Amino acid sequence: MKFLHTADWHIGKKLHGFELTEEQDDAYQQIVQIATDEKVDAVVIAGDLYDRAMPSEDSVHQLNHMLVDLNLDRKFPVLAISGNHDSATRLHTGSEWYSATNYFLNTELANAFEPVEMNGTQFFLLPYFEPWQARNVFEDTEIRTVEQAMKRVVAKMQTAFKPDFQHVLVAHFFAAGSSQTESETKVVVGGLNAVPLDLLALFDYVALGHLHNHHALNDEKIRYSGSPVKFSLSEAAEQKGVWIVDTDAHTVTYKEITPLRDVETRTEAFATLMDSTYYDQLDRDNYYGVTLTDRAIIPDVMNQLRTVYPRIVSLDRKYGREDIPTAVQVNPNLDPLTLLEKFFEHVNDEPLSKQQTNWAKTGLNDARKED
Amino acid sequence: MKFLHTADWHIGKKLHGFELTEEQDDAYQQIVQIATDEKVDAVVIAGDLYDRAMPSEDSVHQLNHMLVDLNLDRKFPVLAISGNHDSATRLHTGSEWYSATNYFLNTELANAFEPVEMNGTQFFLLPYFEPWQARNVFEDTEIRTVEQAMKRVVAKMQTAFKPDFQHVLVAHFFAAGSSQTESETKVVVGGLNAVPLDLLALFDYVALGHLHNHHALNDEKIRYSGSPVKFSLSEAAEQKGVWIVDTDAHTVTYKEITPLRDVETRTEAFATLMDSTYYDQLDRDNYYGVTLTDRAIIPDVMNQLRTVYPRIVSLDRKYGREDIPTAVQVNPNLDPLTLLEKFFEHVNDEPLSKQQTNWAKTGLNDARKED
Numbered sequence: 150m151k152f153l154h155t156a157d158w159h160i161g162k163k164l165h166g167f168e169l170t171e172e173q174d175d176a177y178q179q180i181v182q183i184a185t186d187e188k189v190d191a192v193v194i195a196g197d198l199y200d201r202a203m204p205s206e207d208s209v210h211q212l213n214h215m216l217v218d219l220n221l222d223r224k225f226p227v228l229a230i231s232g233n234h235d236s237a238t239r240l241h242t243g244s245e246w247y248s249a250t251n252y253f254l255n256t257e258l259a260n261a262f263e264p265v266e267m268n269g270t271q272f273f274l275l276p277y278f279e280p281w282q283a284r285n286v287f288e289d290t291e292i293r294t295v296e297q298a299m300k301r302v303v304a305k306m307q308t309a310f311k312p313d314f315q316h317v318l319v320a321h322f323f324a325a326g327s328s329q330t331e332s333e334t335k336v337v338v339g340g341l342n343a344v345p346l347d348l349l350a351l352f353d354y355v356a357l358g359h360l361h362n363h364h365a366l367n368d369e370k371i372r373y374s375g376s377p378v379k380f381s382l383s384e385a386a387e388q389k390g391v392w393i394v395d396t397d398a399h400t401v402t403y404k405e406i407t408p409l410r411d412v413e414t415r416t417e418a419f420a421t422l423m424d425s426t427y428y429d430q431l432d433r434d435n436y437y438g439v440t441l442t443d444r445a446i447i448p449d450v451m452n453q454l455r456t457v458y459p460r461i462v463s464l465d466r467k468y469g470r471e472d473i474p475t476a477v478q479v480n481p482n483l484d485p486l487t488l489l490e491k492f493f494e495h496v497n498d499e500p501l502s503k504q505q506t507n508w509a510k511t512g513l514n515d516a517r518k519e520d
Numbered sequence: 521m522k523f524l525h526t527a528d529w530h531i532g533k534k535l536h537g538f539e540l541t542e543e544q545d546d547a548y549q550q551i552v553q554i555a556t557d558e559k560v561d562a563v564v565i566a567g568d569l570y571d572r573a574m575p576s577e578d579s580v581h582q583l584n585h586m587l588v589d590l591n592l593d594r595k596f597p598v599l600a601i602s603g604n605h606d607s608a609t610r611l612h613t614g615s616e617w618y619s620a621t622n623y624f625l626n627t628e629l630a631n632a633f634e635p636v637e638m639n640g641t642q643f644f645l646l647p648y649f650e651p652w653q654a655r656n657v658f659e660d661t662e663i664r665t666v667e668q669a670m671k672r673v674v675a676k677m678q679t680a681f682k683p684d685f686q687h688v689l690v691a692h693f694f695a696a697g698s699s700q701t702e703s704e705t706k707v708v709v710g711g712l713n714a715v716p717l718d719l720l721a722l723f724d725y726v727a728l729g730h731l732h733n734h735h736a737l738n739d740e741k742i743r744y745s746g747s748p749v750k751f752s753l754s755e756a757a758e759q760k761g762v763w764i765v766d767t768d769a770h771t772v773t774y775k776e777i778t779p780l781r782d783v784e785t786r787t788e789a790f791a792t793l794m795d796s797t798y799y800d801q802l803d804r805d806n807y808y809g810v811t812l813t814d815r816a817i818i819p820d821v822m823n824q825l826r827t828v829y830p831r832i833v834s835l836d837r838k839y840g841r842e843d844i845p846t847a848v849q850v851n852p853n854l855d856p857l858t859l860l861e862k863f864f865e866h867v868n869d870e871p872l873s874k875q876q877t878n879w880a881k882t883g884l885n886d887a888r889k890e891d
Contacts, residue, residue, distance in 0.1 A: 203574070206609040217616045238577040243614020245588045246621060 150270040153184045154392040156195035156358030157376035161208035165462035175409035176377035183404045192225050195358030196232025196321030226251035230276040232321040258282045270315040273306050277321040299344050315396040321358040327365040379412040382438040416440040438463045444496040521641040524555045525763040527566035527729030528747035532579035536833035546780035547748035554775045563596050566729030567603025567692030597622035601647040603692040629653045641686040644677050648692040670715050686767040692729040698736040750783040753809040787811040809834045816868045
């Protein structure tokens with residue numbers, strides 16, 4: 150069994166107000182190309198297909214279009230679950246019909262225990278769930294944490310294990326020991342919200358969704374695919390892609406997705422950023438998180454930058470007031486004019502001009518007279 | 521070809537704040553029973569499956585459950601379109617998979633011209649649309665009204681007519697000459713929003729949705745099924761049901777749906793309504809629109825009535841202030857006490873008591889002193 154493992158498509162997601170529709174369509178096309186080139190037997194999508202429980206009509210149209218293309222037109226079997234961003238009920242629509250064409254979409258915990266069998270592999274499709282749902286399914290009011298629930302879930306799945314089959318779990322949760330970035334909504338579930346890895350040891354592979362970095366977890370058999378698109382500045386340095394899992398050859402290979410428009414961070418002086426010898430070497434179609442090293446006030450700074458970088462997603466200053474050295478903070482041993490000169494030079498990286506010095510002297514004299 | 525014609529399920533609809541979930545489930549069960557008893561070849565649903573473009577999760581669950589039951593479990597072919605209350609995009613979800621089990625759901629004008637063929641009948645599934653959509657489909661900016669659009673729609677459908685077939689149109693619009701009630705949202709579309717009947721003459725049957733009264737249109741071959749449930753007080757006197765259409769026998773039969781809880785209007789005195797000899801003869805589980813014939817102030821009237829009639833949906837007075845005869849309005853020829861006595865008696869249907877007369881005299885004397 151050879152399958153492609155992806156997750157966290159987050160259709161409808163915006164990056165600081167910018168629609169990512171084109172990026173997501175492009176990433177989808179690359180996923181299809183990888184699936185075709187690798188001749189996979191199925192595509193696994195481990196939750197968070199939508200970014201919101203109540204997706205917009207455009208998002209509904211976009212995701213439906215992808216899934217029709219993937220399953221009906223290109224005939225890839227699809228194994229999918231709902232994530233914490235999806236509405237299980239809404240995403241469920243039509244799923245009773247989908248299985249006829251080997252599109253298995255599970256959004257309900259209760260349906261996670263009957264595996265989908267394909268090419269000698271049993272796939273257990275475990276959607277995102279909360280402890281109260283496990284309490285209902287197991288009729289056990291003692292279940293309070295995801296860890297407690299997962300013990301029961303895995304034990305129940307194990308009763309359906311066929312010995313000669315490989316066993317793959319598709320799930321959407323926070324695995325203990327993973328590192329989180331800022332664009333994943335924290336899954337808060339009771340007290341303990343992390344699933345210990347030893348609970349998952351009996352599976353041949355665990356295809357996870359939820360964390361957007363495929364390096365989030367360092368394990369041979371338990372992996373996050375990460376998102377196919379960068380969804381926050383904190384993901385700027387990440388390489389996006391999908392896993393190709395071969396349960397017969399026991400290989401797992403990461404296939405990269407090249408971003409249509411990348412997400413980058415730049416820490417520079419305003420003058421540098423506006424200099425064509427600098428920006429001509431950049432792909433200015435990318436999304437930029439800009440940190441200015443300037444201390445001077447720059448009028449209309451965002452609009453000026455946007456003439457060069459149309460997709461600035463954030464603008465910060467490297468040096469805030471807290472960076473002004475104590476030496477130039479109010480120092481009673483310096484006369485007011487020297488203090489002003491030092492402060493001005495520190496903030497603006499240049500001394501007061503002659504004209505400015507005259508204005509300062511006049512102003513300080515006037516202030517003294519008022520005393 | 522024998523089919524059941526229904527429409528306007530409006531899943532999610534509330535009647536003055538009361539959920540109609542149970543009424544709709546019950547009506548659905550009756551529809552299934554009729555379809556089974558009549559051995560129909562298909563069930564036609566002519567739009568407004570949902571009450572809202574953005575249905576709640578409960579509504580999504582309820583409608584999906586009905587359609588899974590109807591098509592997958594009971595194996596009825598289903599022919600459905602979106603109405604003006606549905607979001608075409610949202611309702612469309614899954615429809616590419618549905619047709620494999622003879623559930624044909626069309627939500628796009630552009631797809632209305634390829635008929636579904638079944639038992640010697642061509643079904644043209646025309647969803648609710650607006651003139652701008654016809655302008656796009658026909659690439660003709662001159663189309664301004666639904667009437668203009670329908671001329672083009674029908675002409676295009678006609679090119680697909682097979683001579684030996686019956687031709688049935690399933691549509692959702694306001695047909696000229698129909699009578700509207702208050703619970704249908706008015707379909708406002710450009711200037712002329714009504715479709716003239718002569719445009720529809722070439723069809724053997726036109727299965728319409730939109731108006732909730734099956735008597736809304738008086739035509740042999742062009743019919744509204746009406747809604748399966750009463751959705752407003754103005755529908756209180758209507759009989760709900762579905763049409764059974766036999767295109768071979770050329771018969772159209774109306775099959776009644778018995779309401780789980782009926783909608784009734786009552787115009788009575790408060791004392792009558794609260795009298796057990798009166799209300800013991802009623803089904804007090806029904807929804808009541810109450811008009812009181814009393815003129816007196818009745819403290820906490822709604823809560824008192826609700827102890828007997830838990831589902832009062834509206835409360836009006838038959839006699840408002842405008843019904844006070846001019847004789848007792850300010851008449852300069854009467855002394856203040858007489859005026860007050862007459863007014864009190866008119867409003868309360870009884871004279872001032874001795875105690876009340878004393879209070880009135882004291883009050884009027886005090887007022888006179890202040891002058």
